[in-house]
Amino acid sequence: MFLSSGNKPLQWLYILVLFTKSDFKTTIIPITFFTAAASPNPTLCHVLQAAFWTWLQVLQFDLANQTMRPEEDEYNKRDRPLPSGRLTLATACKLRWILVPICWAWSASYSKEALYASVAASALTVIYNECATHSGHWTVRNLVNAAGYASFEVGATVVATPGNQHLDRISILSVCISASIYATTIQTQDFKDIHGDRLIGRRTLPIIHPALARYTVIAGLLLWSIVLTYVWDLEQSVQVVLFVLSFFISYRFVTFKDVAADQVSFYWYNVWLSVAHALPGYYRYLAV
Template identity: 55%
Template sequence: MPSTVLVRSLFRHAWTLFLFTKSDIKTTLIPISIFAIASAPIHSASHVPHVVFWVWLHLLQFDVSNQLMDPDEDNHNKPDRPLPAKRISYRNATIMRWALVPLCWGLSALYSSYVLCASVALVAFTVIYDELHAHSGHFAVRNVVNAAGFASFELGSTLISGTDPSRFTSTMLLAISISAGIFATTIQAQDFKDIRGDSLIGRKTLPIVLPSVARPTLLVALLVWSLSLTHIWRLDFTTACTLIALSCFVGVRFVFLQGEKDDQISFYWYNVSLSV
């Protein structure tokens, strides 16, 4: 009986951790893991679990921090998350949020000082975004901090994926720089589906501040980046056409299919295009 209780308790805690990160598995964990494997390039398949776990642990650190900011909002929009579902108290979640920081840094230090620097940067951008309220500030600041955070994710995970976690390559740095630019100019794709909720709490996202230009400029940005990537990476004709067509498809969806449900679906397709 005691062993059964222990197993149930461990499973409950593990499921609580999963629920903190559930909504970002498709939007962050999968795209960044794919990015790291493609950009290193990966030295061995045995590196994949290291990459995925490093990204997930840092994602957990970010998500716990983010969900502590406004738990009342999740009571209405995402009641299955651990705080509104009463799976963990606000106090215990706060303790876990800060306990995860040295855990992330300790794991990163096992790989190299460069991975540790990426982890420190990611924690710093998390604090800026959440505790210093960049998430509720001007959309330009929000986009830049978002892009810097994603770049930190990509730097650490790509170093772990490669042959030597203490060595940069020109391909790696170019890929991360381009990716940061893409995020900084298109990450507003995640804000369309949240217009109603963001308006209620006073957030100044691009779709709220400049609703008439937010959608068409996203289409243009996606198309420009696709054409640029085709040139930079010297893609073959079929791959280039696939990338450009997918970007156009995503951008056109955002322009012509408006509404919370359609924007949610379009955001999923946006993440597919990022992975590609």
């Protein structure tokens, strides 16, 4: 049984959303901003379809991730379906593999390019979870994370693009920059989870080099703000927004170091990331 209280559709939907709850702010919303900005001539309908496509791929990843080490969520996130008892581990494992062909079939209904992105996301999910990259050295973990985000962005941008096929030069450049940002700043999400990560033996940057890790946030955000300024030809007012956010977020990470503060700082990081993801649209429609 999936649920002791019955298998009602709304209960199912609620459980699936709970698996992905924490990723709305970190992945689904930023990538939706990204697709709206990076896709050539997207419509609202296309962007909403891209958001759902992203959610479906993220759901596959989260099911794999949360079934690998469910004891981690007993400490960090007790409202998730497994630690809260809403779903059994055996059922979640079955659902994890059922979702793979569902994601592929859904993607193939758009185009072969969307299918390739979904297959890449599934492969990287296995590398991250079943191959235990998540508990390896932080550099490998960051790179696999960045590649996973890139697969989400490519697929979502393809879905958001009329015709659902080829990406143009701006779209490809946008994905490359975004993946690089993730690879060098994704440690911002690890500060708030440091106690649970240490409990299961993860080697994240905040665990290995706690003091240095906080200063990498300053370097990453400021350097990428400079790069984004020149690549997307930002006017002064947009530069001010980007740099003010960078300084503010960096200050928070270096000054406020408890778990609750790191959670708030990570929210602000995602604000900066959403602004960065919107810049290809600024360049496409305003700067050019």
